[in-house]
Amino acid sequence: MHTLSKYEIDTPALVIDLDKMDRNIRKMADFFEKHSSNLRPHTKTHKCPILAHKQLQAGARGITCAKLGEAEVMALAGIRDILIANQIVGAQKTARLANLARHCDVMVAVESTDNVAELSSAAGSAGSTIRVLIEVDVGMHRCGVKSAEEALSLAQIILSSPGLEFEGIMGYEGHAVMIPDFEDRQRACIDSMQVLISTKEILEKNGIEVKIVSAGGTGTYNIAGTYPGITEIQGGSYILMDAHYAGVLQDFECALTILTTIISRPNKETAILDAGMKAMTFEFGMPELVGLPGANLSFLSEEHGHVYIEDVDPKAGQKIEVIPSHCCTTINLHDIYYAVRGDRVEGVWPIAARGKFV
């Protein structure tokens, strides 16, 4: 039987190097086998239930999602322990969440009494139980309660709210995960973990059990993941990585590329790829070309990538691989992954939760 070679894939296409990805999954799993905290990988990176199952098989405790729509896709794929690390607000979404809680052990972040009230009422109507974590702002200044006192009064309200189960707290140190210097990153992460753990201590002093303390990303997995009292880490990008994160952290390999084709050579210094900003994002800088020494992407239009060339002379029709600068947003533009081992295609996997931002 003829199996497809990587270079027979039509382009633009998202390609996973399975050997590299497997090593990333293994390396992160090995880390958590040696430490008391657990991994709850953030699946907003890959948005693919097959990959989530691989992470769970390697030992992850559960998964993290950013959106209710993502959690619904993951639950449909048979995953039970799901944290939506985000606020689910409003009658429509809380009703959907309460229904989802009848089919999996979903957990959600909360920060306000109004939201707690609507979640409790939705759970009551659906006859389900929703697990909740209080989100604490640990310095990123996105969502979360601003003080331990606020967390304490919210926890007391949750404990007396029917249909809700208080599980603990979470705090995401997103301002720290990509600080390039390790010691600066460590300092910023530890400051955040101190905020989170002091909140846990105040809850416990008031007789409230805090089972889960969830934090961390790829850039801080080994800092937050070894901080006493942190029970789980929400790393996402480590599984596939990207050019931007690889500049910050060398522990994991870039396993994701966009396979493209040169469609034009308008002049000696320029090659045009068949992939532009509708196939790859560039908010973290330009994606990086593989195997074209001295060449780089200078500009992306919607469906064209402009490559500046110095010493090489690639021909129209030649396939070129590109490492995304931001894996999470690039993946969200694609419907499928080509899963490749060596240069043989081993699988074609739907990115089932792409675009599920509602």
Ligand SMILES: Cc1ncc(COP(=O)(O)O)c(C=O)c1O
């Ligand atoms: C709530 C939350 N947890 C964890 C992460 C970690 O992701 P990564 O591992 O890609 O840094 C993110 C990334 O945006 C996030 O928003």
